[in-house]
Amino acid sequence: MAALSELGFGSLPLWQVLFGGLIVVPVTLLLGFWFWATPNVLKDSRRKHLPPGPRGLPFIGNYFDLAGGDGDATPDKVREWAKKYGDVFYTKIGGSDYIWLSSPKAVKDLLDKRSAIYSSRPPAPLAQDVASAGRRQLFMPYGPRYRTVRKISHALLNITKTTEYQPVQDLESKQLLYDLVNDPDRFYDHNRRYSASVILSVTYGHRIGTWNDPLAKSVYEVVNNMQNYAAPGAWMVDTFPSIQNLPQIFFGNWRAFGRKCHEHDSPIYLRLWNDLKNEVEGGTAKQCFCKDFYESDPEKQGLDTLQAAYQAGGLVEAGSETTSAALNTFLNFATLNPHVVKKAQEEVDRVVGPDRYPTWEDEENLPMRPPNKVGMHHATTEDDWYEGKFIPKGSVVLINWWHINYDPERWESPFEFKPERYLGYDLPAASYLNIADPNQRDHFSYGAGRRVCPGVHVAEKSLYLNISRIVWGFNISKKIVDGKPLDPGSKMVPGWMTIPQPFDCAISVRSAKHAKLIEKIWKEAEQKITLDEKR
Numbered sequence: 001m002a003a004l005s006e007l008g009f010g011s012l013p014l015w016q017v018l019f020g021g022l023i024v025v026p027v028t029l030l031l032g033f034w035f036w037a038t039p040n041v042l043k044d045s046r047r048k049h050l051p052p053g054p055r056g057l058p059f060i061g062n063y064f065d066l067a068g069g070d071g072d073a074t075p076d077k078v079r080e081w082a083k084k085y086g087d088v089f090y091t092k093i094g095g096s097d098y099i100w101l102s103s104p105k106a107v108k109d110l111l112d113k114r115s116a117i118y119s120s121r122p123p124a125p126l127a128q129d130v131a132s133a134g135r136r137q138l139f140m141p142y143g144p145r146y147r148t149v150r151k152i153s154h155a156l157l158n159i160t161k162t163t164e165y166q167p168v169q170d171l172e173s174k175q176l177l178y179d180l181v182n183d184p185d186r187f188y189d190h191n192r193r194y195s196a197s198v199i200l201s202v203t204y205g206h207r208i209g210t211w212n213d214p215l216a217k218s219v220y221e222v223v224n225n226m227q228n229y230a231a232p233g234a235w236m237v238d239t240f241p242s243i244q245n246l247p248q249i250f251f252g253n254w255r256a257f258g259r260k261c262h263e264h265d266s267p268i269y270l271r272l273w274n275d276l277k278n279e280v281e282g283g284t285a286k287q288c289f290c291k292d293f294y295e296s297d298p299e300k301q302g303l304d305t306l307q308a309a310y311q312a313g314g315l316v317e318a319g320s321e322t323t324s325a326a327l328n329t330f331l332n333f334a335t336l337n338p339h340v341v342k343k344a345q346e347e348v349d350r351v352v353g354p355d356r357y358p359t360w361e362d363e364e365n366l367p368m369r370p371p372n373k374v375g376m377h378h379a380t381t382e383d384d385w386y387e388g389k390f391i392p393k394g395s396v397v398l399i400n401w402w403h404i405n406y407d408p409e410r411w412e413s414p415f416e417f418k419p420e421r422y423l424g425y426d427l428p429a430a431s432y433l434n435i436a437d438p439n440q441r442d443h444f445s446y447g448a449g450r451r452v453c454p455g456v457h458v459a460e461k462s463l464y465l466n467i468s469r470i471v472w473g474f475n476i477s478k479k480i481v482d483g484k485p486l487d488p489g490s491k492m493v494p495g496w497m498t499i500p501q502p503f504d505c506a507i508s509v510r511s512a513k514h515a516k517l518i519e520k521i522w523k524e525a526e527q528k529i530t531l532d533e534k535r
């Protein structure tokens with residue numbers, strides 16, 4: 001008691017001091033913080049018309065259901081809510097409104113038709129402002145700078161331009177087949193090498209001949225950092241952006257952490273960019289997208305050196321792990337469903353046979369898992385109304401692809417690996433992104449609206465070429481150890497993206513004839529690279 005009286009509390013009974021100190025003060029501070037962090041919660045009567053949704057906890061809303069979880073549980077949760085609350089439902093995380101679009105029609109009506117106000121990104125003080133120094137296209141809010149960088153990615157990735165990359169994809173795919181014949185256990189890394197090599201070849205003119213190449217490793221390190229700090233709930237400040245103005249020490253020193261990430265990542269992208277600059281100036285640069293980009297004078301377009309480096313690097317990262325994760329996911333499903341591979345082989349054998357290998361002329365449509373565990377965050381830049389429901393300005397709007405892609409009303413047995421469900425979807429994937437009737441769209445894994453994946457043409461070509469060739473040339477089954485088949489599992493790597501955890505799988509070339517043809521086509525292609533490099 002003596003200590004309390006010295007502090008001026010002497011005249012209050014102990015229970016009042018404890019009640020005040022332990023309950024009233026913290027609750028008042030929390031409420032004050034809440035109203036400061038979530039403006040308009042009480043004032044705006046339109047909020048009575050928010051879409052329906054789960055109640056969530058006071059202050060934090062559905063934080064633990066979504067952001068605070070391990071990510072693997074999110075798909076089931078958002079599917080359950082779509083069933084309960086319908087096509088457009090609402091959740092709250094901290095001070096942010098989340099609107100989930102769970103039908104093709106809602107995605108079309110809002111993200112496509114009203115794209116003028118549904119194309120921003122929510123604030124991400126750590127992931128974008130500090131760790132990416134505001135320069136990453138993927139997280140950039142809509143505005144003049146965003147429009148400039150989007151134009152640049154379009155110049156690299158539009159459909160006409162991407163046909164020029166087909167020889168690169170063909171070459172890298174031949175190496176992938178050869179690597180699978182000779183070192184099948186390392187299939188996971190062969191897929192990563194393939195993806196890194198394609199995108200680094202077309203952006204910077206750098207081939208990645210082995211997965212041990214330090215450049216490939218460093219790019220994947222950047223992607224790995226990003227997918228960890230961008231994971232939902234990984235950092236409180238990206239979930240409750242208003243706390244960015246409070247001392248960081250209360251929130252895990254997020255700013256210092258973000259700076260550390262930037263200090264690690266930016267030299268990798270800057271080195272690539274600066275080396276290219278020197279090569280262009282010295283007349284030794286290979287023909288590649290970044291050479292054209294540098295010669296177009298990014299500064300004149302308002303882009304500083306760091307932005308130019310992040311622009312090129314961002315394309316590399318967007319094109320690498322996404323593609324390798326899709327290829328590894330295919331192998332994971334194939335290991336778990338050998339009967340599907342058998343059926344596909346019958347089909348490929350009928351069309352291609354063992355005397356030749358699948359080429360661009362044999363192309364078809366392919367299935368895919370959504371690329372991240374939540375949905376890509378769009379943000380609204382104006383208040384809006386949809387079917388009588390209020391969507392406040394600044395809402396985070398997500399495609400609930402875990403529901404739409406697996407909706408039992410649209411697809412029979414949606415959780416079974418049945419690539420044949422897409423038979424009859426004969427248009428190129430990119431055409432489905434803009435199709436007039438949203439129910440005709442095959443899947444939503446490339447996003448929608450003005451932010452839709454600009455890499456779709458490159459990605460689809462890579463998936464087609466490699467999956468058809470793997471099915472053509474290889475048997476895939478569970479690995480047998482001590483006479484027992486190993487379960488490959490289907491868990492994902494922790495973090496934001498849906499990357500399958502490394503798993504066991506037995507891949508073997510189907511016949512000596514296939515092996516011989518693979519060796520022949522790779523050796524011919526390899527010789528050509530050597531000749532090109534000598535030139």
Ligand code: HEM
Nearest residue numbers: 138318319322326371376445446447448451452453455459
């Ligand atoms: C299987 C492979 C891929 C999948 C599933 C995928 C999916 C996606 C998705 C869902 C988005 C966000 C769309 C939205 O916000 O609505 C996105 C953005 C993006 N993707 Fe892809 N992607 C893949 C491959 C690629 C490739 C190969 C490249 C480049 C060569 C690429 C470049 C980009 C870029 C630059 C963005 C940022 C777009 C923006 O915010 O303006 N992607 N991708």
